[in-house]
Amino acid sequence: MSHSTPADCEPNFTSMLPKPPGVLVVRKHHFLVRWSHWLNVPILLGLILSGISIYWASPIYQHKPDPNTGNFDVAADIGIWICAHVPGQHHYSSPPDWIYNHMSLGPGMLALALRLHWLCAYSFMLNGMVYVAGLVMGGGWRSLLPRRADLLDALRMFRYYLGFPFAKLMRRKWLHPLFNTKYNALQRAAYFSVPVAGLLSVATGWAIHKPMQLPWLVALFGGYNAARVWHFWLMLVYILFALPHVILVFADGWDTLRSMIVGWSTRVKRSEAIANGQ
Amino acid sequence: MGNEEKGNSLQPTDERVQSFFGERTLPAIEVAPRSLRYRTRRDVLLFGIGAVAALAGGGFFLPQDTLSRMGVRRNMNSPGKEWFLNKALRIDDDVAEALYSKNRRVPTYAKSQITPLKNNYNGTTPDPGYISGWNLTLDGLVSGLSISLDIRNLLTRFSVHEQITRLVCVEGWSAIAWWAGLRFDDLLRAYPPMSQAKWARVESSVNLDASGNSDPYFMSLDLATIRHPQTLLATHLNSQPLTVDHGAPLRLLVPVKLGLKNVKAITRITYVAEEPRDYWAERGYSRYDGI
Numbered sequence: 020m021s022h023s024t025p026a027d028c029e030p031n032f033t034s035m036l037p038k039p040p041g042v043l044v045v046r047k048h049h050f051l052v053r054w055s056h057w058l059n060v061p062i063l064l065g066l067i068l069s070g071i072s073i074y075w076a077s078p079i080y081q082h083k084p085d086p087n088t089g090n091f092d093v094a095a096d097i098g099i100w101i102c103a104h105v106p107g108q109h110h111y112s113s114p115p116d117w118i119y120n121h122m123s124l125g126p127g128m129l130a131l132a133l134r135l136h137w138l139c140a141y142s143f144m145l146n147g148m149v150y151v152a153g154l155v156m157g158g159g160w161r162s163l164l165p166r167r168a169d170l171l172d173a174l175r176m177f178r179y180y181l182g183f184p185f186a187k188l189m190r191r192k193w194l195h196p197l198f199n200t201k202y203n204a205l206q207r208a209a210y211f212s213v214p215v216a217g218l219l220s221v222a223t224g225w226a227i228h229k230p231m232q233l234p235w236l237v238a239l240f241g242g243y244n245a246a247r248v249w250h251f252w253l254m255l256v257y258i259l260f261a262l263p264h265v266i267l268v269f270a271d272g273w274d275t276l277r278s279m280i281v282g283w284s285t286r287v288k289r290s291e292a293i294a295n296g297q
Numbered sequence: 298m299g300n301e302e303k304g305n306s307l308q309p310t311d312e313r314v315q316s317f318f319g320e321r322t323l324p325a326i327e328v329a330p331r332s333l334r335y336r337t338r339r340d341v342l343l344f345g346i347g348a349v350a351a352l353a354g355g356g357f358f359l360p361q362d363t364l365s366r367m368g369v370r371r372n373m374n375s376p377g378k379e380w381f382l383n384k385a386l387r388i389d390d391d392v393a394e395a396l397y398s399k400n401r402r403v404p405t406y407a408k409s410q411i412t413p414l415k416n417n418y419n420g421t422t423p424d425p426g427y428i429s430g431w432n433l434t435l436d437g438l439v440s441g442l443s444i445s446l447d448i449r450n451l452l453t454r455f456s457v458h459e460q461i462t463r464l465v466c467v468e469g470w471s472a473i474a475w476w477a478g479l480r481f482d483d484l485l486r487a488y489p490p491m492s493q494a495k496w497a498r499v500e501s502s503v504n505l506d507a508s509g510n511s512d513p514y515f516m517s518l519d520l521a522t523i524r525h526p527q528t529l530l531a532t533h534l535n536s537q538p539l540t541v542d543h544g545a546p547l548r549l550l551v552p553v554k555l556g557l558k559n560v561k562a563i564t565r566i567t568y569v570a571e572e573p574r575d576y577w578a579e580r581g582y583s584r585y586d587g588i
Binding site (some may be wrong): 232 | 507
């Protein structure tokens with residue numbers, strides 16, 4: 020701990036020159052964690068877009084072919100529904116392809132999608148190793164570990180987030196639950212789950228990719244078809260995580276976003292609280 | 298700082314035993330506001346450059362169809378893009394080859410686990426007329442001869458093996474089917490390839506494209522895979538002779554490879570030293586296809 024001087028206190032003169040008031044910062048994220056965090060954005064986007072293009076070739080959610088259209092793909096049904104009910108989409112040229120045209124590289128490009136998927140998948144695995152290295156080197160992994168009181172604390176945070184917009188509208192005070200850790204319980208649950216999901220995505224990916232050489236991995240996920248279902252739902256986990264993640268970062272403010280780019284945060288109070296056992 | 302405000306000692310006196318898994322205090326460091334501003338500006342700038350690079354990378358790697366749907370008129374295809382994506386494909390093939398073990402058998406299933414197997418002929422299914430005059434030709438043998446075998450030769454000379462294995466398609470679907478046929482390895486021993494041969498070109502001359510025109514199907518297969526005991530030249534499916542849909546009278550069944558290597562209605566096998574051409578590799582898919 021340095022001999023720092025809060026801006027509002029009388030400076031403690033150790034030399035004859037007056038020191039300009041300093042800013043207290045903490046190193047919140049190791050640079051490897053920051054780099055791998057941002058690299059995940061293009062890599063995951065590439066994986067999801069190419070993944071849905073691969074999904075097109077043989078959808079896991081199918082039904083008996085429609086007697087009129089011959090369609091059997093649930094994703095195509097959703098596209099048809101969107102074109103029928105969403106304003107502005109009535110004249111869409113190919114409703115069954117709506118999902119694939121908007122949420123993937125496009126239908127009918129399996130070879131290209133597979134090549135991109137492998138490129139992104141190997142990048143994702145390398146990036147995951149960089150992330151883990153950053154967590155270990157920066158000691159950040161300790162802040163991600165689940166705690167005993169997490170379930171209750173997570174519920175408190177959830178209640179806070181739910182009530183926050185109403186409290187703002189009603190101009191009522193709505194206090195943030197107190198915690199003395201780097202992350203609150205809900206954040207911790209999310210930031211712990213996402214690397215686990217990453218690991219499971221890689222494992223299910225290998226199970227689908229090399230089922231004959233890694234039959235034990237296929238068995239672990241309940242068979243080849245089940246591994247495909249796992250792989251698909253794990254993609255949805257990223258999307259379900261990313262949406263509130265982005266919203267909450269912007270809601271939380273510049274310091275939080277800056278800490279993932281610069282690494283420094285000026286919010287030192289929380290970590291002080293840990294030191295004092297508060 | 299909390300300690301100072303309370304008038305405590307300046308040194309943190311944390312006497313609790315910190316467990317290995319316990320969260321550590323982030324040490325607060327004092328920096329000049331100027332240096333915080335400088336670092337922020339520098340890193341946000343770097344971040345912006347990275348974001349632009351990622352966008353450019355996206356433009357570089359995305360398929361032309363995707364880009365044109367997004368409103369990009371310019372042709373963004375480049376030899377560099379092909380090279381890079383093919384490189385990723387080759388790395389994946391090398392990984393697949395490293396994972397392969399000649400001693401590892403693929404999982405086999407019970408009859409109750411058999412699932413329907415669809416006819417996935419890419420083009421038109423051939424007319425069954427070819428079956429009566431069908432012959433299998435072997436080339437590239439150590440004898441230097443070209444051998445021609447009919448289905449009776451094959452079935453009487455070689456012992457028949459059965460297996461219930463999963464056929465996995467590159468599209469993602471798979472099917473568990475009950476196959477019977479001769480081991481490719483037995484044929485290889487009976488008609489040894491020339492000594493420098495490392496590959497086989499497996500061919501079907503009866504393959505048709507979508508409009509019904511002749512479109513010979515050819516595929517590369519490494520000798521290591523041919524020697525695998527579960528690599529069959531299948532003659533039967535579900536204890537019945539193969540139908541045209543499934544490659545009568547003889548198809549390749551190579552469960553350690555994707556379905557597209559499982560050539561239907563094989564008419565010629567040629568042993569060669571260099572890796573031969575491959576129908577689907579020429580259409581952007583992998584060459585090795587080991588699963």
